[in-house]
Amino acid sequence: MATLKYSRQRESIKEFLQTRTDHPTADVVYENMKLIYPNISLGTVYRNLSLLADLGEIKKLSSFAGADHFDGCTERHCHFMCTRCNRIMDLESEGIHHIMDNAGENFGGKITDYSARFFGLCEDCLKEMQKETAEEKNKNKT
Amino acid sequence: MATLKYSRQRESIKEFLQTRTDHPTADVVYENMKLIYPNISLGTVYRNLSLLADLGEIKKLSSFAGADHFDGCTERHCHFMCTRCNRIMDLESEGIHHIMDNAGENFGGKITDYSARFFGLCEDCLKEMQKETAEEKNKNKT
Protein backbone atom coordinates (compact mmCIF):
# COMPACT_ATOMS: atom_id res chain seq x y z
CA MET A 1 0.00 0.00 0.00
CA ALA A 2 1.34 3.42 -0.90
CA THR A 3 2.50 5.55 2.03
CA LEU A 4 0.49 8.67 2.47
CA LYS A 5 2.26 11.99 2.11
CA TYR A 6 0.94 15.30 3.30
CA SER A 7 -0.70 17.54 0.74
CA ARG A 8 -1.95 21.07 1.36
CA GLN A 9 -4.63 20.59 -1.25
CA ARG A 10 -5.98 17.47 0.38
CA GLU A 11 -5.98 19.09 3.81
CA SER A 12 -7.88 22.11 2.50
CA ILE A 13 -10.45 19.97 0.75
CA LYS A 14 -11.13 18.07 3.95
CA GLU A 15 -11.38 21.24 6.01
CA PHE A 16 -13.66 22.83 3.45
CA LEU A 17 -16.06 19.91 3.52
CA GLN A 18 -16.11 19.94 7.30
CA THR A 19 -17.23 23.57 7.37
CA ARG A 20 -20.09 22.95 4.95
CA THR A 21 -23.39 21.31 5.67
CA ASP A 22 -24.73 21.52 2.14
CA HIS A 23 -23.00 18.49 0.63
CA PRO A 24 -21.21 20.13 -2.29
CA THR A 25 -20.31 18.42 -5.55
CA ALA A 26 -16.73 17.99 -6.79
CA ASP A 27 -17.19 21.01 -8.99
CA VAL A 28 -18.21 23.24 -6.08
CA VAL A 29 -15.22 22.00 -4.10
CA TYR A 30 -13.04 22.81 -7.10
CA GLU A 31 -14.40 26.35 -7.44
CA ASN A 32 -13.75 27.00 -3.77
CA MET A 33 -10.27 25.49 -3.83
CA LYS A 34 -9.36 27.76 -6.73
CA LEU A 35 -9.76 30.71 -4.37
CA ILE A 36 -6.88 29.29 -2.31
CA TYR A 37 -4.86 27.51 -5.02
CA PRO A 38 -5.53 29.27 -8.32
CA ASN A 39 -3.73 26.51 -10.26
CA ILE A 40 -5.40 23.53 -8.64
CA SER A 41 -6.82 21.12 -11.18
CA LEU A 42 -10.14 19.35 -11.19
CA GLY A 43 -8.26 16.06 -11.42
CA THR A 44 -6.54 16.79 -8.12
CA VAL A 45 -9.88 17.54 -6.50
CA TYR A 46 -11.37 14.28 -7.74
CA ARG A 47 -8.30 12.28 -6.72
CA ASN A 48 -8.34 13.72 -3.23
CA LEU A 49 -12.07 13.37 -2.76
CA SER A 50 -11.76 9.76 -3.77
CA LEU A 51 -8.76 9.19 -1.50
CA LEU A 52 -10.41 10.88 1.49
CA ALA A 53 -13.53 8.80 0.96
CA ASP A 54 -11.45 5.62 0.85
CA LEU A 55 -9.76 6.67 4.09
CA GLY A 56 -13.19 7.23 5.60
CA GLU A 57 -12.50 10.89 6.33
CA ILE A 58 -15.36 12.09 4.18
CA LYS A 59 -18.39 10.41 2.64
CA LYS A 60 -19.38 10.23 -0.98
CA LEU A 61 -23.09 10.50 -1.65
CA SER A 62 -23.81 8.80 -4.93
CA SER A 63 -27.18 8.41 -6.50
CA PHE A 64 -28.84 11.73 -6.08
CA ALA A 65 -29.38 13.21 -9.52
CA GLY A 66 -26.37 14.15 -11.66
CA ALA A 67 -22.98 14.61 -10.01
CA ASP A 68 -21.93 12.98 -6.76
CA HIS A 69 -22.09 14.98 -3.56
CA PHE A 70 -19.61 14.90 -0.69
CA ASP A 71 -20.19 15.05 3.01
CA GLY A 72 -17.65 16.10 5.61
CA CYS A 73 -19.63 14.38 8.34
CA THR A 74 -18.74 10.71 8.49
CA GLU A 75 -21.11 9.55 11.20
CA ARG A 76 -23.92 7.40 9.88
CA HIS A 77 -26.84 9.67 9.18
CA CYS A 78 -29.62 10.12 6.67
CA HIS A 79 -30.33 12.74 4.07
CA PHE A 80 -33.31 14.60 2.84
CA MET A 81 -33.52 16.05 -0.63
CA CYS A 82 -36.09 18.70 -1.47
CA THR A 83 -37.76 17.91 -4.78
CA ARG A 84 -38.39 21.61 -5.37
CA CYS A 85 -35.07 23.33 -4.63
CA ASN A 86 -32.87 20.19 -4.78
CA ARG A 87 -31.11 21.04 -1.53
CA ILE A 88 -29.70 18.09 0.35
CA MET A 89 -30.00 18.32 4.12
CA ASP A 90 -28.89 16.16 7.03
CA LEU A 91 -31.56 14.40 8.98
CA GLU A 92 -31.52 13.14 12.56
CA SER A 93 -31.75 9.43 12.19
CA GLU A 94 -30.57 7.57 15.24
CA GLY A 95 -33.98 5.93 15.42
CA ILE A 96 -33.68 4.57 11.91
CA HIS A 97 -30.60 2.38 12.08
CA HIS A 98 -32.71 -0.57 13.25
CA ILE A 99 -34.08 -1.04 9.73
CA MET A 100 -30.92 -3.02 9.07
CA ASP A 101 -32.31 -5.64 11.42
CA ASN A 102 -35.76 -5.47 9.81
CA ALA A 103 -34.28 -5.90 6.37
CA GLY A 104 -32.11 -8.81 7.49
CA GLU A 105 -34.99 -10.86 8.89
CA ASN A 106 -35.98 -12.63 5.69
CA PHE A 107 -32.65 -12.38 4.02
CA GLY A 108 -30.06 -15.13 3.71
CA GLY A 109 -27.08 -12.84 3.26
CA LYS A 110 -25.45 -10.46 5.69
CA ILE A 111 -26.34 -6.78 5.87
CA THR A 112 -23.57 -4.52 7.10
CA ASP A 113 -24.61 -1.06 6.02
CA TYR A 114 -27.48 0.97 4.65
CA SER A 115 -28.33 4.30 3.15
CA ALA A 116 -31.70 5.96 3.55
CA ARG A 117 -32.78 9.01 1.66
CA PHE A 118 -35.93 11.00 2.05
CA PHE A 119 -37.69 13.16 -0.45
CA GLY A 120 -40.35 15.82 -0.22
CA LEU A 121 -40.53 19.55 0.46
CA CYS A 122 -38.13 21.34 2.77
CA GLU A 123 -39.49 23.84 5.28
CA ASP A 124 -38.76 26.85 3.09
CA CYS A 125 -40.34 25.38 -0.04
CA LEU A 126 -43.36 24.22 1.93
CA LYS A 127 -43.97 27.82 2.99
CA GLU A 128 -43.43 29.08 -0.52
CA MET A 129 -45.96 26.61 -1.84
CA GLN A 130 -48.51 27.62 0.77
CA LYS A 131 -47.98 31.27 -0.13
CA GLU A 132 -48.51 30.51 -3.82
CA THR A 133 -51.67 28.56 -3.10
CA ALA A 134 -53.03 31.45 -1.08
CA GLU A 135 -52.27 33.86 -3.94
CA GLU A 136 -54.03 31.56 -6.39
CA LYS A 137 -57.16 31.61 -4.27
CA ASN A 138 -57.10 35.40 -4.03
CA LYS A 139 -56.72 35.68 -7.78
CA ASN A 140 -59.69 33.42 -8.34
CA LYS A 141 -61.85 35.52 -6.00
CA THR A 142 -61.31 38.81 -7.81
CA MET B 1 -48.39 18.16 -22.49
CA ALA B 2 -47.54 16.05 -25.51
CA THR B 3 -50.05 13.33 -26.39
CA LEU B 4 -48.65 9.86 -26.06
CA LYS B 5 -48.49 7.65 -29.12
CA TYR B 6 -47.97 3.94 -29.12
CA SER B 7 -44.49 2.65 -29.82
CA ARG B 8 -43.50 -1.00 -30.18
CA GLN B 9 -40.07 -0.23 -28.79
CA ARG B 10 -41.42 1.38 -25.66
CA GLU B 11 -43.84 -1.49 -25.09
CA SER B 12 -41.05 -4.05 -25.45
CA ILE B 13 -38.78 -2.18 -23.06
CA LYS B 14 -41.52 -2.13 -20.45
CA GLU B 15 -42.30 -5.81 -20.89
CA PHE B 16 -38.64 -6.71 -20.77
CA LEU B 17 -38.14 -4.92 -17.48
CA GLN B 18 -41.18 -6.59 -16.00
CA THR B 19 -39.77 -10.05 -16.71
CA ARG B 20 -36.47 -9.25 -15.05
CA THR B 21 -35.70 -9.07 -11.38
CA ASP B 22 -32.06 -8.12 -11.74
CA HIS B 23 -32.46 -4.38 -12.35
CA PRO B 24 -30.63 -4.03 -15.64
CA THR B 25 -28.83 -0.91 -16.86
CA ALA B 26 -29.82 0.99 -20.00
CA ASP B 27 -27.05 -0.76 -21.85
CA VAL B 28 -28.34 -4.21 -20.93
CA VAL B 29 -31.83 -3.18 -22.01
CA TYR B 30 -30.34 -1.96 -25.28
CA GLU B 31 -28.50 -5.22 -25.94
CA ASN B 32 -31.68 -7.19 -25.34
CA MET B 33 -33.83 -4.89 -27.47
CA LYS B 34 -31.40 -5.33 -30.35
CA LEU B 35 -32.41 -8.98 -30.49
CA ILE B 36 -35.94 -7.85 -31.37
CA TYR B 37 -35.21 -4.59 -33.20
CA PRO B 38 -31.73 -4.85 -34.73
CA ASN B 39 -31.77 -1.16 -35.66
CA ILE B 40 -32.93 0.25 -32.36
CA SER B 41 -30.69 3.00 -31.09
CA LEU B 42 -29.34 3.59 -27.62
CA GLY B 43 -30.94 7.03 -27.71
CA THR B 44 -34.36 5.47 -28.14
CA VAL B 45 -33.75 3.19 -25.20
CA TYR B 46 -32.74 6.11 -22.99
CA ARG B 47 -35.66 8.23 -24.14
CA ASN B 48 -38.15 5.48 -23.43
CA LEU B 49 -36.66 4.52 -20.10
CA SER B 50 -36.87 8.14 -19.09
CA LEU B 51 -40.42 8.48 -20.37
CA LEU B 52 -41.59 5.28 -18.68
CA ALA B 53 -40.03 6.41 -15.43
CA ASP B 54 -41.81 9.77 -15.69
CA LEU B 55 -45.09 7.94 -16.30
CA GLY B 56 -44.40 5.86 -13.21
CA GLU B 57 -44.47 2.60 -15.17
CA ILE B 58 -40.92 1.69 -14.23
CA LYS B 59 -38.50 2.95 -11.62
CA LYS B 60 -35.06 4.40 -12.13
CA LEU B 61 -32.46 3.42 -9.57
CA SER B 62 -29.87 6.14 -9.75
CA SER B 63 -26.18 5.57 -9.41
CA PHE B 64 -25.57 2.61 -7.23
CA ALA B 65 -22.20 2.76 -8.91
CA GLY B 66 -21.68 3.78 -12.49
CA ALA B 67 -24.71 3.53 -14.72
CA ASP B 68 -28.32 3.81 -13.57
CA HIS B 69 -30.36 0.67 -13.10
CA PHE B 70 -34.03 0.19 -13.95
CA ASP B 71 -36.72 -1.70 -12.13
CA GLY B 72 -39.93 -3.02 -13.67
CA CYS B 73 -41.53 -3.28 -10.25
CA THR B 74 -43.04 0.04 -9.25
CA GLU B 75 -44.31 -0.82 -5.80
CA ARG B 76 -42.32 0.82 -3.05
CA HIS B 77 -39.65 -1.62 -1.99
CA CYS B 78 -36.03 -1.63 -0.90
CA HIS B 79 -32.89 -2.92 -2.50
CA PHE B 80 -29.86 -4.79 -1.39
CA MET B 81 -26.56 -4.57 -3.18
CA CYS B 82 -23.87 -7.15 -2.63
CA THR B 83 -20.50 -5.47 -2.18
CA ARG B 84 -18.75 -8.55 -3.54
CA CYS B 85 -20.68 -9.47 -6.72
CA ASN B 86 -22.48 -6.14 -7.15
CA ARG B 87 -25.83 -7.80 -7.71
CA ILE B 88 -28.85 -5.71 -6.83
CA MET B 89 -31.70 -7.63 -5.25
CA ASP B 90 -35.18 -6.75 -4.08
CA LEU B 91 -35.83 -6.84 -0.38
CA GLU B 92 -39.06 -7.33 1.52
CA SER B 93 -39.60 -4.06 3.22
CA GLU B 94 -43.18 -3.52 4.29
CA GLY B 95 -41.93 -3.11 7.82
CA ILE B 96 -39.60 -0.31 6.86
CA HIS B 97 -41.94 2.29 5.40
CA HIS B 98 -42.54 3.75 8.86
CA ILE B 99 -39.10 5.37 8.86
CA MET B 100 -40.74 8.16 6.92
CA ASP B 101 -42.61 9.01 10.12
CA ASN B 102 -39.44 8.71 12.21
CA ALA B 103 -37.56 10.99 9.87
CA GLY B 104 -40.37 13.53 9.82
CA GLU B 105 -40.54 13.95 13.58
CA ASN B 106 -37.90 16.65 13.96
CA PHE B 107 -38.23 18.02 10.49
CA GLY B 108 -40.08 21.16 9.48
CA GLY B 109 -40.67 20.14 5.87
CA LYS B 110 -42.85 17.44 4.43
CA ILE B 111 -41.55 13.97 3.62
CA THR B 112 -43.41 12.18 0.86
CA ASP B 113 -41.07 9.44 -0.23
CA TYR B 114 -37.91 7.59 0.67
CA SER B 115 -35.37 5.21 -0.71
CA ALA B 116 -33.48 2.73 1.43
CA ARG B 117 -30.58 0.67 0.23
CA PHE B 118 -28.76 -2.04 2.05
CA PHE B 119 -25.25 -3.28 1.55
CA GLY B 120 -23.38 -6.36 2.58
CA LEU B 121 -22.89 -9.90 1.33
CA CYS B 122 -25.58 -11.81 -0.52
CA GLU B 123 -26.30 -15.42 0.42
CA ASP B 124 -24.12 -16.85 -2.36
CA CYS B 125 -21.12 -14.66 -1.62
CA LEU B 126 -21.43 -15.31 2.10
CA LYS B 127 -21.10 -19.05 1.40
CA GLU B 128 -18.19 -18.44 -0.97
CA MET B 129 -16.40 -16.44 1.70
CA GLN B 130 -16.95 -19.13 4.30
CA LYS B 131 -15.58 -21.72 1.91
CA GLU B 132 -12.50 -19.58 1.26
CA THR B 133 -11.92 -19.07 4.96
CA ALA B 134 -12.12 -22.81 5.54
CA GLU B 135 -9.59 -23.42 2.76
CA GLU B 136 -7.26 -20.84 4.28
CA LYS B 137 -7.33 -22.65 7.60
CA ASN B 138 -6.57 -25.97 5.95
CA LYS B 139 -3.66 -24.48 4.08
CA ASN B 140 -2.20 -23.08 7.32
CA LYS B 141 -2.46 -26.46 9.01
CA THR B 142 -0.44 -28.41 6.45
Added chain:
DNA sequence: GTAATTGCAAAGGTTTTGCACTATG
Protein backbone atom coordinates in the same frame (compact mmCIF):
# COMPACT_ATOMS: atom_id res chain seq x y z
C1' DG C 1 16.92 10.35 -3.94
C1' DT C 2 12.52 7.96 -3.92
C1' DA C 3 7.93 7.96 -4.26
C1' DA C 4 3.57 10.40 -3.59
C1' DT C 5 1.18 14.30 -5.40
C1' DT C 6 0.26 17.73 -8.74
C1' DG C 7 -1.43 20.25 -13.12
C1' DC C 8 -2.64 19.58 -17.52
C1' DA C 9 -4.94 17.55 -21.11
C1' DA C 10 -6.76 13.73 -23.20
C1' DA C 11 -9.84 9.95 -22.86
C1' DG C 12 -13.43 7.21 -20.60
C1' DG C 13 -18.19 5.96 -19.59
C1' DT C 14 -22.96 7.40 -19.34
C1' DT C 15 -26.70 10.16 -20.84
C1' DT C 16 -28.85 13.78 -23.62
C1' DT C 17 -29.95 16.13 -27.82
C1' DG C 18 -30.51 18.08 -32.81
C1' DC C 19 -32.00 16.60 -37.02
C1' DA C 20 -34.12 14.40 -40.93
C1' DC C 21 -37.06 10.48 -41.43
C1' DT C 22 -40.83 7.20 -40.12
C1' DA C 23 -44.92 5.65 -37.90
C1' DT C 24 -49.09 6.51 -35.19
C1' DG C 25 -53.63 8.41 -34.63
Added chain:
DNA sequence: CATAGTGCAAAACCTTTGCAATTAC
Protein backbone atom coordinates in the same frame (compact mmCIF):
# COMPACT_ATOMS: atom_id res chain seq x y z
C1' DC D 1 -51.63 15.40 -42.29
C1' DA D 2 -50.08 16.65 -37.83
C1' DT D 3 -46.99 15.31 -34.49
C1' DA D 4 -44.87 11.72 -31.52
C1' DG D 5 -41.33 8.56 -31.92
C1' DT D 6 -37.06 6.78 -34.27
C1' DG D 7 -32.09 6.12 -35.71
C1' DC D 8 -27.97 8.24 -36.13
C1' DA D 9 -24.27 10.92 -34.69
C1' DA D 10 -22.54 14.61 -32.22
C1' DA D 11 -22.31 16.78 -27.94
C1' DA D 12 -22.77 17.22 -23.02
C1' DC D 13 -21.66 15.79 -18.66
C1' DC D 14 -19.10 13.78 -14.96
C1' DT D 15 -15.08 11.30 -13.74
C1' DT D 16 -10.72 8.92 -14.42
C1' DT D 17 -6.07 8.55 -16.12
C1' DG D 18 -1.23 9.03 -18.42
C1' DC D 19 2.57 11.83 -18.12
C1' DA D 20 6.18 15.02 -16.97
C1' DA D 21 7.11 18.25 -13.31
C1' DT D 22 6.88 19.17 -8.38
C1' DT D 23 6.79 18.30 -3.51
C1' DA D 24 7.14 15.65 0.83
C1' DC D 25 9.84 12.74 3.52
